[in-house]
Each structure stands twice: as structure tokens, then as C-alpha cells.
Amino acid sequence: MTSYLYRAPAGIPGEVTRPDETTVEPGILSLDFTPAAYGLALKTTGGGSTTFQTMGAAGTADTAAFFYGVLSRIAPSVSSNVAGSNTYAGAGPNIISTQGIVTRGYVNVLCPTGTPIRGNNVFVVVVAYANQPIGSFTATINGTNTVLLPNVIWASDNKDAQNNAEIRIAR
Amino acid sequence: MTQIIKARAFDSAVRTQDSTLAYFINQLENFEQKLHEPLYSVTWDRDIKLRSGVTLAYELTSFTRTSVAGVGTQQANGKPWLSANSNTIPTVSVNGEKIATPLRLLGREISYSSVELERSQLLGQGIDVAQMSAFNLMYQMDTDSQVYVGDVATGDVGLVNNPIVAAGAVTGAEWDTATPATILEQVNELLTSVWASSGYAICPSELRIPPQQYGLISTKIVSTAGNVSILQYLAQNSIANNINGRPLNIQPLKWLVGAGEGDTDRMMAYTNNEDFVRFPMVPVRRETAYYQGIRFIAPYIWGFGSIEFVYPETVGYRDGI
Numbered sequence: 001m002t003s004y005l006y007r008a009p010a011g012i013p014g015e016v017t018r019p020d021e022t023t024v025e026p027g028i029l030s031l032d033f034t035p036a037a038y039g040l041a042l043k044t045t046g047g048g049s050t051t052f053q054t055m056g057a058a059g060t061a062d063t064a065a066f067f068y069g070v071l072s073r074i075a076p077s078v079s080s081n082v083a084g085s086n087t088y089a090g091a092g093p094n095i096i097s098t099q100g101i102v103t104r105g106y107v108n109v110l111c112p113t114g115t116p117i118r119g120n121n122v123f124v125v126v127v128a129y130a131n132q133p134i135g136s137f138t139a140t141i142n143g144t145n146t147v148l149l150p151n152v153i154w155a156s157d158n159k160d161a162q163n164n165a166e167i168r169i170a171r
Numbered sequence: 172m173t174q175i176i177k178a179r180a181f182d183s184a185v186r187t188q189d190s191t192l193a194y195f196i197n198q199l200e201n202f203e204q205k206l207h208e209p210l211y212s213v214t215w216d217r218d219i220k221l222r223s224g225v226t227l228a229y230e231l232t233s234f235t236r237t238s239v240a241g242v243g244t245q246q247a248n249g250k251p252w253l254s255a256n257s258n259t260i261p262t263v264s265v266n267g268e269k270i271a272t273p274l275r276l277l278g279r280e281i282s283y284s285s286v287e288l289e290r291s292q293l294l295g296q297g298i299d300v301a302q303m304s305a306f307n308l309m310y311q312m313d314t315d316s317q318v319y320v321g322d323v324a325t326g327d328v329g330l331v332n333n334p335i336v337a338a339g340a341v342t343g344a345e346w347d348t349a350t351p352a353t354i355l356e357q358v359n360e361l362l363t364s365v366w367a368s369s370g371y372a373i374c375p376s377e378l379r380i381p382p383q384q385y386g387l388i389s390t391k392i393v394s395t396a397g398n399v400s401i402l403q404y405l406a407q408n409s410i411a412n413n414i415n416g417r418p419l420n421i422q423p424l425k426w427l428v429g430a431g432e433g434d435t436d437r438m439m440a441y442t443n444n445e446d447f448v449r450f451p452m453v454p455v456r457r458e459t460a461y462y463q464g465i466r467f468i469a470p471y472i473w474g475f476g477s478i479e480f481v482y483p484e485t486v487g488y489r490d491g492i
Binding site for chain 2: 002003004005006007008016018019020073074075076077078079088093157
């Protein structure tokens with residue numbers, strides 16, 4: 001299934017792209033609004049708990065201040081459980097494992113809408129709309145569905161055919 | 172429900188939307204541990220010679236083109252006829268131009284934590300080996316792209332898209348509808364025009380065409396009376412074989428698809444010789460690896476110039492084939 005004609009893709013969502021200048025913090029995922037994929041924005045659950053859930057969870061009016069980091073990909077690792085079983089053959093990040101959260105540096109994310117331009121604004125989706133689930137990133141503002149992240153920029157121009165693009169998180 | 176595109180790796184039982192390189196395996200499943208890497212093709216080492224003596228310390232590569240001149244005694248551009256007692260003997264003049272192009276540094280790291288390495292070894296699919304071969308794939312494809320088309324970001328041009336090379340449209344139909352005679356004429360026109368523009372000094376020994384056209388001429392018979400393909404006929408009977416003493420080397424090249432004016436398919440004739448056209452490149456080397464916490468990181472660096480057309484006269488493009 002995999003063959004490349006001219007270029008390989010630009011990345012895999014959640015993959016740290018420039019390890020030397022990137023900080024990855026450990027974090028436990030929340031059972032509610034667990035991120036369905038790597039490379040999504042996370043916030044703390046709050047209320048005395050510091051587990052992490054997808055940004056935009058519960059339809060709350062999340063602001064940029066809620067943004068904690070991006071769920072990074074650990075490979076190899078066991079993927080998530082399938083609901084109602086203990087097979088760990090699911091599709092998403094694993095709740096029982098400690099996950100890595102990129103809080104500074106360079107990480108690959110998906111940008112389904114808009115064209116990233118190096119240095120330009122990065123928006124995080126807090127209310128899902130076409131092709132953009134909560135916690136995903138976009139280069140194009142979409143009303144109150146998106147929130148501008150002031151300390152995040154696109155780290156390079158354009159995206160690949162699978163919408164992979166690189167962001168840089170400042171600290 | 173909105174769905175983000177996560178497709179990356181699959182297994183037959185469960186679609187692993189976010190592949191994390193560890194899979195769910197049934198007890199009755201014969202799992203093959205071999206890494207099946209992506210298929211890709213690079214041809215740069217077939218089509219270009221590397222310029223020798225370039226290191227990463229250089230920021231530019233350059234060369235000179237020399238021109239010479241000399242006046243005649245009877246006519247400006249004539250011969251230096253002399254009389255037996257003349258003391259006004261004309262001389263020769265030499266001029267030159269220097270062409271410099273940037274040599275740029277490139278680099279990539281491979282990186283994994285000790286735990287990721289240990290896990291991958293447990294799976295029999297070492298992440299160190301997988302990352303190294305991924306690195307090599309990227310490096311090879313980068314080199315291929317730099318050699319043939321240069322780079323959009325840096326403005327470098329490559330072997331198939333240099334604006335200083337004589338280009339033009341072919342006369343007659345595209346090859347999928349053209350008669351064999353038309354195809355032969357089109358190729359011959361390209362070869363003779365490049366030969367002529369080099370002052371008949373260098374007749375191209377290489378012809379590159381897009382893969383579709385290559386398939387077409389390798390099966391199409393040269394004429395109703397013939398029994399050889401156009402490909403075979405061209406290799407043996409073009410002027411290149413007569414002049415250079417070896418058959419015209421015709422090869423398929425994916426970068427020529429849509430490389431012509433208005434995204435038409437292009438063919439290219441040239442001579443693969445370091446004196447005429449070459450690629451300044453510093454092959455990849457590994458720098459000192461380092462550790463960051465539990466993470467192992469190994470940086471690799473290399474250098475790309477852009478293709479040097481020492482004699483652009485020895486190269487020619489024709490579009491619309």
C-alpha cells in the first residue's frame with residue numbers, strides 16, 4: 001500500500017519533529033474526552049484533578065489559556081482499549097499508559113483546513129466542525145469554533161497531502 | 172460526526188488509525204516481523220556525476236567558462252595572413268566568466284528513547300533500524316529531487332528544469348497518437364539541434380523520456396515493415412550511435428512527466444560527463460550522537476549544491492511528447 005513517487009509525507013501526527021529543542025512532559029489522560037488521536041491539543045481537566053483531556057471537551061468555552069500542550073506519539077506502544085473489552089486493540093492513545101505532552105518545541109500535527117505559513121497564527125478547534133474535531137489545529141479562523149493560540153506558530157510553510165504540518169510552541 | 176484523517180498504518184483485523192508500531196496479534200496468527208518499507212525509486216546516481224572535491228566547509232561552488240578571440244589581418248573575423256617582412260602580428264585574447272552557485276547544508280536527526288528501542292527489539296522490528304532506513308529513504312528522495320528539479324524554497328534548478336537550456340515544443344503530435352516516423356523525427360531534431368549548438372563538438376549520448384512514453388516506444392514497432400521497437404531502432408540508428416560509437420542510452424525518468432512548458436511532458440538529451448554537467452554534493456555523514464535524558468539522538472548532515480551546467484549547450488529539452 002505504501003509507495004512514494006516524489007516525496008514522502010511530512011510527518012506523523014503527534015511525532016516530535018525536532019527533539020533537541022522540544023520538551024515532553026509526562027501526563028495521565030482523563031477517562032472523559034480522552035483524545036482520540038495523537039497530535040491533538042490537551043488541557044487539564046481542572047477541578048482538583050490534573051489529568052488531561054482534549055481541548056474543547058464538554059462544549060466548554062475554552063480559551064487559549066486552557067491550552068496545555070500537544071499529545072505526542074510514543075512508538076512502539078500499546079494502543080487504546082476497545083470499549084467493553086480488554087483487548088487493547090483499539091485505535092487511539094492508551095489511557096492506562098502515561099502519555100507524553102509536548103509543552104514546548106516542535107511537533108507534527110494535522111491541519112485539515114487552511115494553509116500553514118511559517119510564523120503565522122495557529123488556531124485550535126474548541127467546537128468541532130467539518131473535518132476539524134475538537135483539539136485539532138487549523139490555519140484558518142472559524143468564528144468561535146476556533147481559538148487563537150498566542151504562543152504557537154506554524155514552523156514551516158504548507159502541509160503535505162495528508163494535511164501534516166509542523167507547529168512550534170514557545171514557552 | 173467529524174472525523175480527522177488519521178490513516179497511517181493498518182492491520183487486517185483492526186484498523187490502527189494511530190499506528191504506534193505495536194499490534195494486536197491473535198494466538199493463531201503468523202506474524203511476519205520483516206519491515207515492509209515504502210516503495211520508491213531514485214535514479215540520480217544513474218543520470219549525473221558528482222563534482223569531486225567538495226566539502227561541507229564550502230558555501231559556494233563555482234567554475235569558469237572561458238572564451239577566446241583573435242583578430243584577422245585582412246578581415247576582423249578573418250585569418251592572420253602575414254607578409255614575409257611584416258612585424259604586425261595579431262595576438263589572441265582570452266576572457267572568462269565565473270559561475271557560482273550556493274552549496275547548502277542539510278541535516279536530519281534520528282532519535283528514540285531507550286525504552287522505545289527496547290520495546291521495538293522485543294517486537295523484532297528495531298526502531299533504530301527502521302529509523303535509519305527511513306532516514307535513508309528521505310535522503311535518497313531529497314537527492315533525487317535536488318538533482319532533477321532543484322528546490323522551490325531555495326530557487327535551485329535541476330537537470331530537467333534549467334531555464335538556460337534550449338527548450339522548445341516538438342513538431343507534430345504527442346507520442347501516444349504520433350506515428351513512429353514522427354517520433355523518430357522529433358528525437359532526431361532534438362539530437363541534431365543539441366549537437367549543432369555545441370558547435371558539432373558533442374553529440375548527446377543520453378536521452379531521457381517520461382515512463383509512459385518509454386513504455387510506448389519500447390513496444391511500438393518502428394514501421395509496418397520492421398520488426399524492432401522504436402526504442403531499439405533509436406538506440407542503434409540515431410546519429411548518437413554513429414558519432415559517439417555507442418548506442419543512444421534511452422532511459423525512463425519520472426521527473427520529466429509534466430516538466431515541460433504548460434505541464435507538458437518533456438524529453439531531454441545530454442551527455443553525462445562531469446566536464447559538461449555535474450552535481451556538487453557532500454555525501455551524508457554522522458555527527459557525534461548525544462543523549463538527552465533517556466533519549467538517544469544522532470544528527471546526520473550533508474550538503475547540496477545545485478546542478479552545474481558547465482556547457483548548457485550540450486543539453487536540450489523538447490516539450491509536448
